[in-house]
Amino acid sequence: MSKKRNQQYKARIDQALATPKLQQALHQFGDAFLLAREKAFTGHDFEALRSNIAEMKDEVRENLDRYLDEFCHNATSAGATIHHAATAEEANDYIARLATAKGAKLAVKSKSMASEETHLNIALEKAGVKPLETDLGEWIIQLAGQRPSHMVMPAIHMFKEEVAELFGKETEQEEPAEIQHLVEVARQQLRQGYLDADIGITGANIAVAETGGIALVTNEGNARLTSTLPPTHVVLVGIDKLVPTLEDAARIIQILPKNATGQLLTSYVTWIRGAVPCGDETKDLHIVLLDNGRRKLAEAPSCKDALRCIKCGACANVCPVYQTVGGHVFGHIYIGAIGIILTAFYNGLDQAAELVRACIGCRACVAVCPSKIDLESIILSLREQVGDEEGIGLGKSLVFRKVMRNRKLFHSLIRAASLLQKPVTRGERTIRHLPLFFSSLTEWRTLPTVAEKPLRDLFDDLPQPVEQPRYRVAFYGGCANDFIYPELGVDLVTVMNTLNVLVSYPKEQNCCGVPALYSGDKETAVAMAKQNIDALLKDDPDFVLTTCPTCTMALQRDFVEHLADDPAWADKAKRLAAITVDAAGFIVNQLQGADQFTGLPGIEKVTYHDSCHLKRGAGVWREPRALIQSSGDELIEMEHADRCCGFGGSYSFTSHPDISKNILNDKIRDIEKSGADCVAMDCPGCLMQIRGGLEKQNLPTRALHTIELLAEKLRR
């Protein structure tokens, strides 16, 4: 791993975290975006729309050359000159040479992320051509000498006072920091540029094979002027923007503005085919079709879905990491979750090495992606690649490969830790302070101790008064249940026994492998998948229950994927996946048992925190709420209930504790604001994070697993 690159990255994080005004702006934007987006999609079936986009884009990817040929043939017939650019340099060279040949002095540009990707402006300047950005946001960052921090709103990180100062330098007079006025200044200042420019450069949101034309989706009107006034029009467009027909283009236009800005439609959609009239002549139209890593992406089995992206920017808008540090940290040229992936292919995996670890894995982006891209999974697979190429760090590697794969060694080390921690736990269940260089770990949350006796040691002594069980289920505890919260396992048995279900605890089970997988060590994750499949299927249980949604997703999804090509294991993995279910979902859906808890004593105001992997992974969010309500508690919804708590496993311990802390503080503010006495959740990781944060801030709100809440009532 490049040490220097990593240090620069850390410095950018620190700088971003020191700008609370930016965080506040991005949080407000995220909230407003979700409201506007919801309104824009009223009456539309988002799932149907995005499935359609995904299917169409996949078909284009599989027949890319055929559609490219069709596009080029039609565009050429309409008088366009086509240039295929394999790399950014080739695209820049072509455009710079064209400009030189025309003796061009000034090129006006409308917003083009592709030109940001190729650093076209630098190439133009070298060729003696002045590039003038005309999109308001792009012009602002051009004046500031920066790069976009958002794909749709490039200057979202800047404030009106900064803009006023930049504009004042241009106009050589003081400009008041008043937005309407600043917009007018931009209009006046840039107007002459369109009229004087020798070349107009635009991107394209869509390239339509059927017509050989492009579509530009814009709001300001600058792309219309840029493509109309100068005698030459250069379109720089990625080959990923290709669609077969006008219907397909219309479907993208139907979903893009709604998902990008919450608009039903942008002010302008401009369809340009061929060399149209320009003054008394015809336009000299050049279309540069940019590859620059797109074909490589199309051929990467685990990443290729990313090529479906229609560049709406929504994955950033909803991302808690983006909202905390902004696009200059969480992105390279393209930002947000998709930015991480595109950076890896367009700019090189080394440029994305830190970014692939910056994703906390909450899947908020996956839920809003208009092209149905599983961004989290792709980022994970890239993390594996970085792990393979750069190593995951000697310490981690040792822990995963030598320790975790050897269950007995791993578990005996955890037991040892339980003894070693005594000097800092002072016999309590949480650690409030750690000494010396570990102190930062308990600065913003307390940490639970390793239990004196793990669940596996006390399980067989638990009385289970179930005469004729309805089901026999195996409990998959995961590390947290087994060694940190064994009482949660005991509670699960209490609750299940009440529902006439007998629980076993297969002792050969090991960690689900997610920590290794998330750190980029897939080999260890696969080894552990096999151990767990054997352990859990051994006694042929009716179901395998989980209380940790990250483990649930490992058993339900990851194991199947890891072992799909392994004939000895594929079917066993599928069998385990089919019978694995989270505890709350099991009670409500399999047992229809929600009403079993009615009339229990004690009423509390309870708010519910949705764990990322439970809601957006397993699709479970109604069930725990149903249980809380049926058990007589008053359910109060907090704001952003399904926003990540910032835990993310090693994310909060080693890779990005500062970002984790900020996301946790957002969550705690929402919990406090709800006025609830108790916050329930269904994930031991979230529990560790939220309980730790509440304790550290000395807040009285209790944090409990839904199963603990039910067991507590049953015992009353």
Place this chain on the structure above:
Amino acid sequence: MDFITQFCSAAEAVGTQVISCKSLQQAVDYIVEQVDGTLLCPSSSSGERIGLIDKLTKAGAELVTDSFRERAPTAKAGVTGANFGIADTGTIVLESTDEPTRLASTLPEQHFVLLDPEKIVADGIEAVAPLRDLHQLGARNFIAYITGPSRTADIERVLTIGVHGPKKLHILLVPGLSSDPMEN
């Protein structure tokens, strides 16, 4: 809700001035009243048929009907027809391959659009058939979907009207103009 009502409410929601006119004369009077300065009036077949230039001149408009390149930058407004409208987004579709039509609808601060309310389709998907037909009118095309005035939210995400394109978009619904979506 019928297409006209839906069109009007969607257009108004994005800041378009929609005026339902009983007659062409009412539309002409409205335009003249709103414009203080030169008005770009590119030729169009429907415009010629209804005698738009004549009517505007008689009503006192200061018209530009040629040398658009030279005169467009200082013009105060532009008037065009529309091929058709899209109800769910309040959009007008304007075939503007002819450059004066583009200049009239991009450069000045105000854009007036004459639309026959008969020519409104349900949504962007319904619009594809006439859009495809518009592509058949010539080998090269510049076709614009226009939905409200020019806008930006690039400074602090505050919606601001009128950056580079028209600050005001007026859609004048005039019955009997043209029922042909291939004509603007």
